[in-house]
Amino acid sequence: MPTDVHETMMEATYRALCANGFASLTMQDIADEADKSTSLLHYHYDTKQDLLVAFLRYLIERFEERFEDTEDEGPEERLRGFVSRMVPDDDGEDDYDRFGLAIMELRMQAPYEDAYREQLRTNEAVIRSRLADVVRDGIEEGVFREVDPDRTARLVFDALDGARSERVTVGADEAPAEVAAALDEFVFSSLLVAEGEADEGDETE
Amino acid sequence: MPTDVHETMMEATYRALCANGFASLTMQDIADEADKSTSLLHYHYDTKQDLLVAFLRYLIERFEERFEDTEDEGPEERLRGFVSRMVPDDDGEDDYDRFGLAIMELRMQAPYEDAYREQLRTNEAVIRSRLADVVRDGIEEGVFREVDPDRTARLVFDALDGARSERVTVGADEAPAEVAAALDEFVFSSLLVAEGEADEGDETE
Structure with a gap:
């Protein structure tokens, strides 16, 4: 095609x-x-199901392209950029809510439809894996402290996913922005190696 | 009745x-x-909907009772206890998965059914509010550092909710335990005021 x-x-x-x-x-x-x-x-x-699986594949390909576009940025900036794209702004609120609800409804079919489940599982693993790579880069570059990259990525992904659920199902509109602020405070700020610590690290080399 | x-x-x-x-x-x-x-x-x-709203009310009442039972524990222990009850163990896995899926399916009706939406909104607000109270207690007692209690509660709640979604929809069975470990590392450990800091605080009094 x-x-x-x-x-x-x-x-x-x-x-x-x-x-x-x-x-x-x-x-x-x-x-x-x-x-x-x-x-x-x-x-x-052939079927609507085939088309929707192709659509899920398209979504993850687009995500990968966009994420690659941020390769020149530092690890901290890339993580914060990812989070800010998951928080709706005034212009994007309607689409966030409508598309968020539709994709959640599709995901609720995953337990019953192997093809949806496999593709969604792949999509979510790819997103978490890209986030974990960024955390790993940050650790290697000495800007992040030693954390478990996969576990960190899981927290970021699941917290934003839970916030979207809360917003689109029960109308807790403030959830995504509040979770983004909490991730900033508890995760991203804590990842950063303090200036002093980084210097100490250099001195021991 | x-x-x-x-x-x-x-x-x-x-x-x-x-x-x-x-x-x-x-x-x-x-x-x-x-x-x-x-x-x-x-x-x-009168209707199945009435019964299910009563059931949601029953769930939150039971949550409140159980949470009150932990009142004698310290703030850190209460937060960790809450999280561990949201992670399935070997005996509880089947019920976690079946009930988790059922409650997510009910929640997906919330955008279309006012009665479900209002009761679920209340339930989620109550849970977050109890968690925020514990964070507030910890700050007042001087064992937690100064953080935004509501924001902290939101992160804990939404991350565990997202993990349950990932597990019951796409079969990421490890998600709840991994999120619990991440919350432990990034949130609970970071809340604790270091011994030294607490001492310093006392000295200034």
Whole structure:
């Protein structure tokens, strides 16, 4: 399938999920958003499930591209950047809420649908692994103290995920920003090796 | 309604949710688990929704009772105790997974059902508020450093909630224990005022 057709379909799926939610989403909704025929959609994706798995793969590929774009930044900046992209701003609130709810509803199908479960498991492992790599980089560069990188990544990911749940299900709108502030205070600030400590480390070399 | 009838119904609802999940749960399932007639169930609760809201209220009342039972413990022990009760052990794994999934499915109805949303919002606010009180106690007693109690409670609650999601939806079984370890490392250990600091504080008095 040509790249631009794929891109069009994936962007249409995103818009259709925001507009219709997950539960009632049809191939027709996605075709309408893409301004294509449902037969073209079915030509490329056998079932709605196949299309949604392709969409989850698209999401993680986009995440990887964006995360690679921050490679020139320092470890602290990259972690804070990740967190700030997970907190909705005034312009992005509607999409955060609609898409967040749709993706949670899709995820609630994971226990019953192997294909969703495997792809979501992969996506979440990739995100945690990129975050852990950044923590590892920071430790190697001597800017972060010695912590368990995977455990640190898990806390960051799960806390932001829990905050999104709280916001989109029970309307605790303040949860993502409050969790971001707490991660800043308890995790990122504590990761940084104090100036004095770094100097001491250098002296022993 | 007599207390023991209520208790019987609520325990039956718990067992029925574990056995049948949320989506297909019927009043008949609950009546069967309680060994009562559905007409008795309907006499006390007009609808399944009313019964489930009563069940959510029962859960938070039980939480409050259990949390009050730890009042004689110190702030650090109470926080760690809360976290350890949110991590399944070998005996409790099945119930954690089944009940965790059922309660997440109920929560996914919150955006569409005011009664669920209001009660879940209350439950989550109560839990966070009790945790924040413990942090506040620790600060007043001089064993914790000065942090924002509500923000700290939010991080603890949302991280454990995200970990449960990861486990019950995509099968990341290690998530709750890993988040508990991360909270221990980044939050609880960092809350404790170092012996030296506490002494210094005393000297200035």
